[in-house]
Amino acid sequence: MKNKLFASVPNILLGLLIAVAPQTFAHACIGHDMPGACHYSQQAATGIGVVILVLGTVALFVNHQIRVGLNIAAIANALLLLAVPTFLIGVCKGAMMHCRMVMLPALIVLGVLTMVFAGIAIWLDSRSTARG
Amino acid sequence: MASTSHLLVLCEVTRQFIRRGKPFNAVDHVNLIVDEGEFIAVVGRSGNGKSTLINMVAGLIRPTSGSVTVDDRNVAALSDNELSRLRNRTLGFVTQGHTLLGNLTVLDNVILPATMFPDPLPFACDGEDEVSEEGQSLSDGEALAADSSLPDTIVPFADDSGAKSADAQNIQAGQRRALISRAQDLLNQLGIADLADSYPRELSGGEMRRVSIARALMNQPKLLIADEPTGDLDQESTDIVMRLLRAQADNGMAILMVTHDPDALAWADTVYRMDAGVLSKV
Amino acid sequence: MHSVITLRGLPYENLKRKPLRTAALLTIVTVLSLTFFGGTMLTMNLNTGMTSMEQRLGADLMVVPQNTAQQAEALLTNGSPSTFYFTTDIADTIKSADGIEQASEQTYISSLAAACCDEKLQIIGFDPDSDFVIEPWIASQFDGTLQDGQMIAGANVNVSVDGTIELYGRDWPVVAQLANTGTNLDNSVFINTATVPQMVSVSSKMTKNSAFAKNADKAVSTVLIKVKQGYDAQTVADNIKHLDSRFSDLGYVYPGGITATTKNSLNALVSYLAAFVSAIWAMGVIVLLAVFTSSVNERKREFASLRIMGATRGMLNAIIVKESIMIGASGGVVGVGLASLMIFPFSSLIGTQLQLPYLQAGPIAIIGCAVVTLVCSTVIGIAGSMLTMWRLSKPEAYLTLREGD
Numbered sequence: 001m002k003n004k005l006f007a008s009v010p011n012i013l014l015g016l017l018i019a020v021a022p023q024t025f026a027h028a029c030i031g032h033d034m035p036g037a038c039h040y041s042q043q044a045a046t047g048i049g050v051v052i053l054v055l056g057t058v059a060l061f062v063n064h065q066i067r068v069g070l071n072i073a074a075i076a077n078a079l080l081l082l083a084v085p086t087f088l089i090g091v092c093k094g095a096m097m098h099c100r101m102v103m104l105p106a107l108i109v110l111g112v113l114t115m116v117f118a119g120i121a122i123w124l125d126s127r128s129t130a131r132g
Numbered sequence: 133m134a135s136t137s138h139l140l141v142l143c144e145v146t147r148q149f150i151r152r153g154k155p156f157n158a159v160d161h162v163n164l165i166v167d168e169g170e171f172i173a174v175v176g177r178s179g180n181g182k183s184t185l186i187n188m189v190a191g192l193i194r195p196t197s198g199s200v201t202v203d204d205r206n207v208a209a210l211s212d213n214e215l216s217r218l219r220n221r222t223l224g225f226v227t228q229g230h231t232l233l234g235n236l237t238v239l240d241n242v243i244l245p246a247t248m249f250p251d252p253l254p255f256a257c258d259g260e261d262e263v264s265e266e267g268q269s270l271s272d273g274e275a276l277a278a279d280s281s282l283p284d285t286i287v288p289f290a291d292d293s294g295a296k297s298a299d300a301q302n303i304q305a306g307q308r309r310a311l312i313s314r315a316q317d318l319l320n321q322l323g324i325a326d327l328a329d330s331y332p333r334e335l336s337g338g339e340m341r342r343v344s345i346a347r348a349l350m351n352q353p354k355l356l357i358a359d360e361p362t363g364d365l366d367q368e369s370t371d372i373v374m375r376l377l378r379a380q381a382d383n384g385m386a387i388l389m390v391t392h393d394p395d396a397l398a399w400a401d402t403v404y405r406m407d408a409g410v411l412s413k414v
Numbered sequence: 415m416h417s418v419i420t421l422r423g424l425p426y427e428n429l430k431r432k433p434l435r436t437a438a439l440l441t442i443v444t445v446l447s448l449t450f451f452g453g454t455m456l457t458m459n460l461n462t463g464m465t466s467m468e469q470r471l472g473a474d475l476m477v478v479p480q481n482t483a484q485q486a487e488a489l490l491t492n493g494s495p496s497t498f499y500f501t502t503d504i505a506d507t508i509k510s511a512d513g514i515e516q517a518s519e520q521t522y523i524s525s526l527a528a529a530c531c532d533e534k535l536q537i538i539g540f541d542p543d544s545d546f547v548i549e550p551w552i553a554s555q556f557d558g559t560l561q562d563g564q565m566i567a568g569a570n571v572n573v574s575v576d577g578t579i580e581l582y583g584r585d586w587p588v589v590a591q592l593a594n595t596g597t598n599l600d601n602s603v604f605i606n607t608a609t610v611p612q613m614v615s616v617s618s619k620m621t622k623n624s625a626f627a628k629n630a631d632k633a634v635s636t637v638l639i640k641v642k643q644g645y646d647a648q649t650v651a652d653n654i655k656h657l658d659s660r661f662s663d664l665g666y667v668y669p670g671g672i673t674a675t676t677k678n679s680l681n682a683l684v685s686y687l688a689a690f691v692s693a694i695w696a697m698g699v700i701v702l703l704a705v706f707t708s709s710v711n712e713r714k715r716e717f718a719s720l721r722i723m724g725a726t727r728g729m730l731n732a733i734i735v736k737e738s739i740m741i742g743a744s745g746g747v748v749g750v751g752l753a754s755l756m757i758f759p760f761s762s763l764i765g766t767q768l769q770l771p772y773l774q775a776g777p778i779a780i781i782g783c784a785v786v787t788l789v790c791s792t793v794i795g796i797a798g799s800m801l802t803m804w805r806l807s808k809p810e811a812y813l814t815l816r817e818g819d
Binding site: 190192212213216217218219220221223225227229231232233234235236240243244245247248249331347 | 419420421424427428430431432715716718719720721722723724725726727728729
Binding site for chain 3: 100101102104105106108109112113
């Protein structure tokens with residue numbers, strides 16, 4: 001039970017945050033007409049957040065071996081989340097822009113937390129696998 | 133030193149406590165000699181100094197006067213390290229209270245004393261005969277599941293250590309196996325083999341008592357000190373435990389047991405009575 | 415194969431089998447190291463920013479046009495870019511006042527948003543030969559001479575890959591980019607005095623500011639003054655006002671005063687931080703001591719048991735110390751990690767929100783601070799367990815246990 005919560009709740013909460021944050025408080029730059037890199041990173045992050053949220057929800061209903069797989073997927077998604085605003089799409093270049101100052105770090109922090117929690121969940125679940 | 137070939141010599145041992153401002157002797161000029169293979173029981177009402185006496189033998193309490201000599205060594209003169217080694221290798225102590233480590237499984241509790249000092253253990257180097265004998269003598273009594281499995285639990289280890297080619301890893305693995313099988317045997321002989329992976333808090337009082345006996349026997353001590361070893365055991369378990377202790381004594385282990393239990397007394401060679409700190413033969 | 419317990423593995427088992435106690439201790443140590451590391455990093459960054467700002471504000475007095483003193487102050491600290499100017503003839507007259515050791519002119523022009531996703535830049539025209547405020551700092555990072563039409567960019571300025579900045583529909587070559595200062599200068603580009611008219615004319619064309627365009631050749635925003643020994647900035651300002659009756663309407667900015675004000679609010683913030691961190695530590699230490707003290711009785715039995723089995727006093731101490739090191743070090747690592755997740759990515763946000771010069775301290779300082787935090791959190795763990803050891807090492811401790819059984 002404890003392991004199940006560890007494998008699901010962090011992903012649900014973090015996935016939700018990753019999906020919601022870029023659309024709300026950690027939004028991309030506003031005020032220019034042409035959508036820039038920030039805008040696309042923002043949309044991609046929301047999509048990834050939803051995926052992580054789904055992974056976390058599914059983890060509530062499956063056995064621990066499948067949960068290990070789900071959390072490996074969550075780590076991959078978190079890596080993708082880190083890559084989107086840094087390498088794949090990028091963000092606006094102005095250092096003082098909101099999307100650079102808030103959205104980028106928020107996504108990085110959420111991505112790192114997702115990986116840490118998924119790592120712990122994998123460790124817990126694989127230990128119980130070993131025990132049989 | 134060589135003149136005193138006795139295992140345990142208590143000479144005029146006195147321990148004074150102060151109760152309500154007045155000094156009184158909890159243990160009063162006690163003399164006692166215990167040799168290998170002797171099974172001694174001490175009876176007496178509680179508060180008469182029995183526990184103080186055996187705690188002094190184990191070096192847990194220092195005598196006010198007199199000397200305790202274990203295996204030719206004056207316990208009071210030993211350094212912390214020497215005394216610890218003595219407790220670990222020469223003595224086995226079954227305490228009255230429950231002193232199992234709650235964070236370890238039963239098996240680990242029994243094994244732990246064997247891992248404290250690096251020097252080889254009696255059952256690991258030359259103990260093969262003794263242990264199998266011990267199993268033998270036990271099988272004379274009650275047919276326990278243990279006896280048939282006893283020989284091969286030791287043999288693999290002897291093979292491992294005998295093979296000179298074995299590298300450190302192998303030796304370690306061999307020692308590990310030897311420790312585990314030794315502990316499992318002891319648990320087996322005490323009828324609690326199936327509890328090996330349990331934690332102490334899952335055990336009953338009687339089961340815990342038997343685990344502490346297994347732990348005290350783990351390093352094959354020369355002198356086993358037991359404080360009420362059958363305290364919370366039923367008749368059947370008492371018989372199992374006493375038969376095992378008797379077998380150990382027949383095998384050369386000296387046993388100093390404090391007890392109230394008339395069932396247990398019957399197994400001892402000699403019975404002493406402790407009365408107001410004074411020890412006398414019954 | 416079943417692995418065998420050893421004394422070395424015992425601390426780990428002890429922690430594992432008491433998950434609640436371990437989690438509580440870990441949480442406390444984590445909070446302690448988080449606040450300590452976070453608080454120290456913030457303080458360090460503020461101090462670094464302050465030092466950097468003090469160095470950037472090397473003038474004793476700035477004379478600026480009428481009604482622009484506030485804009486000028488904002489420009490020095492963390493405000494938005496602005497444009498203001500008077501003309502060189504006024505500047506030249508000002509420089510003739512009594513008590514001036516050194517004087518140099520600067521011109522400030524606020525750019526339009528350069529391109530998509532960029533912010534307004536502050537364009538600063540300065541005279542490399544006479545400047546004593548910016549030039550020493552630029553010289554520390556740029557060897558050559560700033561040619562006409564070239565630019566030097568502040569740390570936050572987005573320079574495109576081909577080494578240019580697009581401003582007013584023109585690409586300007588950037589010859590150097592400066593290190594972070596934590597002040598508004600990071601969002602500035604620097605040009606020499608000769609480039610200023612060029613910049614003014616393209617800028618005024620873009621902003622349709624015809625008055626500015628007319629004065630393109632003689633627009634100056636400020637005269638920076640270093641006063642002679644024995645004069646104070648106020649006196650020199652008065653001297654300037656006496657030169658011409660119109661000069662009393664000019665703005666007089668005293669960077670020393672700004673520094674002092676900023677320093678005051680920074681000091682206030684730092685002392686709040688220090689008080690907060692100390693309060694957390696005081697509470698944390700009390701809770702830790704309480705937890706350790708309350709566990710003494712429970713553990714007395716455990717340690718007596720180990721002693722009876724033959725553990726030496728050294729082995730017991732090793733077990734306790736190892737437990738506390740495991741708790742202290744892992745709590746410390748988690749705390750430093752969490753604090754890092756908050757402080758480093760959000761560095762520029764924190765700087766903006768604080769409205770104070772905020773400059774990330776260098777890696778050595780960060781590593782040093784992390785190490786100190788880890789040491790502190792480990793030491794606090796060990797100190798707590800020292801209490802346990804001390805209580806246990808009292809000779810009668812075992813006796814009471816035996817008699818109590």
